[in-house]
Amino acid sequence: EVQLLESGGGLVQPGGSLRLSCAASGFTFASYAMTWVRQAPGKGLEWVSGISGSGGSTYYADSVKGRFTISRDNSKNTLYLQMNSLRTEDTAVYYCAKHQIPAAGTISAFDYWGQGTLVTVSS
Amino acid sequence: EIVLTQSPGTLSLSPGERATLSCRASQSVSSSYLAWYQQKPGQAPRLLIYGASSRATGIPDRFSGSGSGTDFTLTISRLEPEDFAVYYCQHYGLSPQITFGGGTKVEI
Numbered sequence: 001e002v003q004l005l006e007s008g009g010g011l012v013q014p015g016g017s018l019r020l021s022c023a024a025s026g027f028t029f030a031s032y033a034m035t036w037v038r039q040a041p042g043k044g045l046e047w048v049s050g051i052s053g054s055g056g057s058t059y060y061a062d063s064v065k066g067r068f069t070i071s072r073d074n075s076k077n078t079l080y081l082q083m084n085s086l087r088t089e090d091t092a093v094y095y096c097a098k099h100q101i102p103a104a105g106t107i108s109a110f111d112y113w114g115q116g117t118l119v120t121v122s123s
Numbered sequence: 124e125i126v127l128t129q130s131p132g133t134l135s136l137s138p139g140e141r142a143t144l145s146c147r148a149s150q151s152v153s154s155s156y157l158a159w160y161q162q163k164p165g166q167a168p169r170l171l172i173y174g175a176s177s178r179a180t181g182i183p184d185r186f187s188g189s190g191s192g193t194d195f196t197l198t199i200s201r202l203e204p205e206d207f208a209v210y211y212c213q214h215y216g217l218s219p220q221i222t223f224g225g226g227t228k229v230e231i
Contacts, residue, residue, distance in 0.1 A: 035221070037168075045160075045168065045211055047221040059221075095167055109158040109215055111179060113167035 002026040002112045004096050009117030016086050016121070022079040022096030022114055030054070030074040033099040033106040036081050038092035039116075048094070049081065050106040059106060064090075086121045093118050125149055125214050127224035134229045142199040144227045146212035151192045158213045159188055159197045161206075162226075168211065172197065199229075207231055 008020040022034070035050040049070040050059045058070050069082040079096050094117055097110035126149040136142055146157070154175035160168040170179040172188035175195055185200040199206055212224040 044226045045162075045213075045223040047223065050221065100170070100173060106221075107156065107215060107217055109170055109173040109179075109213070110160075110168075111170050111173075113169070115167055 002098065004098065004112055004114035006094065006096050006114045006117040009094065009119045011120045011122065012086055013123050014086060014088055014121055017082070017084045018086065018119060020081040020083065020094055020096075020117060020119070022081075024077045024079065024096075024098070027098070028102075029072075029077040031102040033104075033108075034072060034079045035097050035099060035106065035110060036070065036079075037095045037097055037110070037113075038090075038119075039095070040089075040092040043092075046092075050099075051079070052105050053102065057105070083119070086119075088121050091119060091121045125152060125216070125220055125222055127212050127214060127222055129210075129212055129224035129227045131227060132225070134227060135231070136202055136229065137231065138202050138204055140202050142197075142202055142206070142229055144197040144199075144210055144212075144229070146190075146195040146197070146224050148193045148195070148214065152214050152216065154191045154195070156214055156216045157188075157190070157195050158215060159186075160211045160213060161208050162211065163208045171210075202229070 005023045036048040051070045067085045098112040099108045100111040101108040130145045157175040159172040162168040176188045
């Protein structure tokens with residue numbers, strides 16, 4: 001059974017940093033691209049960042065480029081999102097998700113999602 | 124960036140009725156890269172449809188997707204009580220062109 005478990009969310013002041021983790025199990029982690037999606041309170045879904053299975057290719061939404069860094073440790077089956085220079089508008093539930101097709105890299109739908117971790121940026 | 128516009132914003136229906144949800148893209152997209160998700164309150168989204176018309180694993184056949192070019196549709200043939208939720212369309216072309224529509228809420 002595929003499981004994705006996010007952790008690391010919490011309350012942080014504007015300008016601060018936070019690192020999210022996503023522990024994966026139930027599939028060959030290194031074979032699949034992974035992604036982060038966020039959802040501000042009462043709002044829709046926003047793709048944040050994606051990474052290839054090897055970790056060699058990374059992608060970012062314009063809203064977080066230069067502030068967030070996605071990475072993965074395939075030996076630990078874990079995905080990360082380092083968030084720096086946080087802004088109030090980064091407040092959201094952050095979900096990690098698995099891309100559906102290994103050969104397609106990030107060009108595939110998200111077939112499994114974690115339950116999310118809440119990041120609140122406030123003074 | 125491809126912008127996806129979903130309509131209507133809210134759909135008020137009764138169990139047993141047919142629901143038709145629309146997703147319009149700002150430019151033509153490959154139907155291979157269009158998905159639909161369902162999200163219930165307090166839960167993560169769930170993949171329903173990928174490649175515009177292929178049902179994901181375990182999705183009942185009352186859910187169907189169609190469309191091409193700029194116009195895509197999610198149809199729920201007969202609403203079950205558990206189908207009342209928010210539905211999002213998504214384009215997943217070459218990153219960073221991963222975008223979601225604003226969502227359609229299907230309510231009783």
